[in-house]
Amino acid sequence: MTGTQTAPIAEFFDEELAPLVRRMADRPRAENGPSDEDRREIREMVWQGLMGLGALDTSDTVRLAELLGSVVYQGPLLDTLTARELFQEHDFGQAPVALAVAADQWSTQDDSITARRTFVGFAAEVDYFVVGGVDASGMRLALVRADHESITTRRHEETGRGEEYEVDFAGTPVTAWADAFTGWETALANARVRQAAYLVGLTQAALDHAVDYAKTRRQFGQPIGKFQGVAFRLSELSMHIEATRLLVHDHDATAHAAANLAAASDLARTATTQTMQVNGAVGMQSDNDAQLYYRRAAVESVRLGTPAQLRRESWERR
Numbered sequence: 001m002t003g004t005q006t007a008p009i010a011e012f013f014d015e016e017l018a019p020l021v022r023r024m025a026d027r028p029r030a031e032n033g034p035s036d037e038d039r040r041e042i043r044e045m046v047w048q049g050l051m052g053l054g055a056l057d058t059s060d061t062v063r064l065a066e067l068l069g070s071v072v073y074q075g076p077l078l079d080t081l082t083a084r085e086l087f088q089e090h091d092f093g094q095a096p097v098a099l100a101v102a103a104d105q106w107s108t109q110d111d112s113i114t115a116r117r118t119f120v121g122f123a124a125e126v127d128y129f130v131v132g133g134v135d136a137s138g139m140r141l142a143l144v145r146a147d148h149e150s151i152t153t154r155r156h157e158e159t160g161r162g163e164e165y166e167v168d169f170a171g172t173p174v175t176a177w178a179d180a181f182t183g184w185e186t187a188l189a190n191a192r193v194r195q196a197a198y199l200v201g202l203t204q205a206a207l208d209h210a211v212d213y214a215k216t217r218r219q220f221g222q223p224i225g226k227f228q229g230v231a232f233r234l235s236e237l238s239m240h241i242e243a244t245r246l247l248v249h250d251h252d253a254t255a256h257a258a259a260n261l262a263a264a265s266d267l268a269r270t271a272t273t274q275t276m277q278v279n280g281a282v283g284m285q286s287d288n289d290a291q292l293y294y295r296r297a298a299v300e301s302v303r304l305g306t307p308a309q310l311r312r313e314s315w316e317r318r
Helices: 001-013 019-021 036-051 060-071 077-086 183-216 228-248 252-282 291-300 307-316
Strands: 095-107 113-122 129-136 138-145 151-155 163-173 176-177
Touching: 001 060, 019 036, 019 291, 060 077, 060 183, 060 228, 077 095, 077 129, 077 138, 077 183, 095 113, 113 129, 129 163, 129 252, 138 163, 138 183, 176 183, 183 252, 183 291, 228 252, 252 291, 252 307
Parallel strands: 095 129
Antiparallel strands: 113 163, 129 138, 138 176, 151 163
């Protein structure tokens, strides 16, 4: 699935690095793995590697997103791509950006903003925030520097055990404003297609994990993958993944972005649940990737709208 532009990035995520990437934002409650500082160093190394390979300059961002999902990448790259679409005249260089957008009320005065945004990814490690909110004039989007003293962050303890934050902006000065009326709608559609592709990659990785386990786990003298109940379940998942992949990579995917993301979100939750079931009790162990896929799917499947919200929006647009 690599394609010409993303082939170097696929090679970057080799068998040695991919396991580290899958865990680089994971914070187990029982601290037996790398420290927070070690994980942050890995994330910084991965970011620099992706920048060196031109990840921000590729035109095939959907294929890139699927590749990121296949290694359960946790970082600000997808948010940064969206921010660059919204603020095309701003020179970000290789600076990471986090989205802090919600259709909620906020206060804007004298080119400053006051708002609280929840579940903002990697807020402690980015250089900019794109903050969105609704005021008397409608939806607006602001770009702000992340290092301003008016910004405070608090990490969430959530299902994914990743780097999600509550961020408070208290009179934070605005660096630039974006055209929220047309720019956000277009950028959101592109972001949703990329998120759907990310979920397809994550789902494929979860299925591959289940297949590998089914090939090695033996009962009654044979691998469990030879039992029809398991084999048919995994085959059906493979068919649904391929069908969703075709939707996401369709040239008209952005026109149906909400519906495509809803489909990918449902599939990710279903597939990762079945991966857990195939793995059985061993899949719940902290060193087993089955539970990691399951937890990340729970978070990533609602990042840009729940499936119910996305379907309602899709129907309203018809």
